[in-house]
Amino acid sequence: MKKYALVLICVLVSIATNAQLKIDVEGHRGCRGLLPENTIPAFIKALDIGVTTLEMDVVITKDKKVVVSHEAFLNHEICKNANGEEIKESEEKSYNIYKMDYEEVAQCDCGTKVHPRFKEQQKLKTYKPLLEEVIDTVEKYIAAKKLKPVKYNIEIKSEVETDNEFHPIPSVYTDMVYQVLKDKKILDRVILQSFDVRVLQYIHQQNYLVKTAFLVENLKGFDKNMNLLSYTSDVYSPYYKLVNEDLVTACHKRNIQLIPWTVNDKTDIEHMLKLKVDGIISDYPDKVMDILNGK
Numbered sequence: 090m091k092k093y094a095l096v097l098i099c100v101l102v103s104i105a106t107n108a109q110l111k112i113d114v115e116g117h118r119g120c121r122g123l124l125p126e127n128t129i130p131a132f133i134k135a136l137d138i139g140v141t142t143l144e145m146d147v148v149i150t151k152d153k154k155v156v157v158s159h160e161a162f163l164n165h166e167i168c169k170n171a172n173g174e175e176i177k178e179s180e181e182k183s184y185n186i187y188k189m190d191y192e193e194v195a196q197c198d199c200g201t202k203v204h205p206r207f208k209e210q211q212k213l214k215t216y217k218p219l220l221e222e223v224i225d226t227v228e229k230y231i232a233a234k235k236l237k238p239v240k241y242n243i244e245i246k247s248e249v250e251t252d253n254e255f256h257p258i259p260s261v262y263t264d265m266v267y268q269v270l271k272d273k274k275i276l277d278r279v280i281l282q283s284f285d286v287r288v289l290q291y292i293h294q295q296n297y298l299v300k301t302a303f304l305v306e307n308l309k310g311f312d313k314n315m316n317l318l319s320y321t322s323d324v325y326s327p328y329y330k331l332v333n334e335d336l337v338t339a340c341h342k343r344n345i346q347l348i349p350w351t352v353n354d355k356t357d358i359e360h361m362l363k364l365k366v367d368g369i370i371s372d373y374p375d376k377v378m379d380i381l382n383g384k
Contacts, residue, residue, distance in 0.1 A: 113368030115142040122372035125200035128215045142240040154191040155220040161255035171196040242280040259287040302326045
């Protein structure tokens with residue numbers, strides 16, 4: 090009898106573990122807490138950790154290249170200029186990537202500076218890669234290591250105030266990103282996310298073959314935010330402190346996935362899992378995996 094009870098317990102634990110592991114573990118900018126953000130080493134490390142999705146941001150250069158970068162300029166916290174010189178905060182926006190050719194951007198070291206908020210981050214000399222380079226490297230690594238295919242959650246970072254100054258207008262911006270994804274034949278594994286409703290509306294109007302995620306950090310509430318769209322996005326992605334049971338229920342009633350950002354503290358990760366969110370975006374995907382694996 091004890092033998093059968095033990096078997097039953099093992100089966101139930103296995104079922105519970107497998108169900109929990111179905112959550113979408115997204116490495117924020119690769120794994121920003123561990124390696125320089127939005128760089129190839131960070132994305133490879135995230136794959137080794139076991140993420141199901143690589144989260145990243147893209148901007149556009151003067152010569153119309155799609156570059157993986159959070160800011161549309163060289164952030165003084167993480168980058169030096171092409172001459173290896175420090176960039177002051179007061180001058181960082183003068184290093185406008187939209188007004189720089191990619192050759193110059195690639196010469197800038199964005200990996201050796203100590204990050205003021207991620208001081209344990211491993212430092213190495215690296216650069217802002219092209220989106221196509223990231224995809225090629227990731228797909229090659231997955232094939233070589235025989236890993237499961239990974240998804241890509243890519244943010245298009247536009248605002249009305251910065252149109253044609255730090256980025257193209259939404260339609261042009263989105264078309265450029267979509268073309269890379271289409272050329273690389275990964276559309277079925279892509280989510281395009283944005284805070285900019287114009288971007289999401291455009292993707293929907295063009296019937297683009299990707300999922301969309303509505304990024305949110307305001308206090309308007311779920312219903313008012315969703316009413317800004319003429320369709321229902323696949324994912325609702327709020328700042329994690331905005332997530333509660335009511336929001337989870339509201340999303341799931343409309344068959345919308347709820348994937349909060351950026352959840353880094355162990356207690357907060359556990360709380361999100363308890364609320365039964367559909368995914369977690371974290372600078373420390375290793376912490377999420379450890380919790381899911383019961384470590």
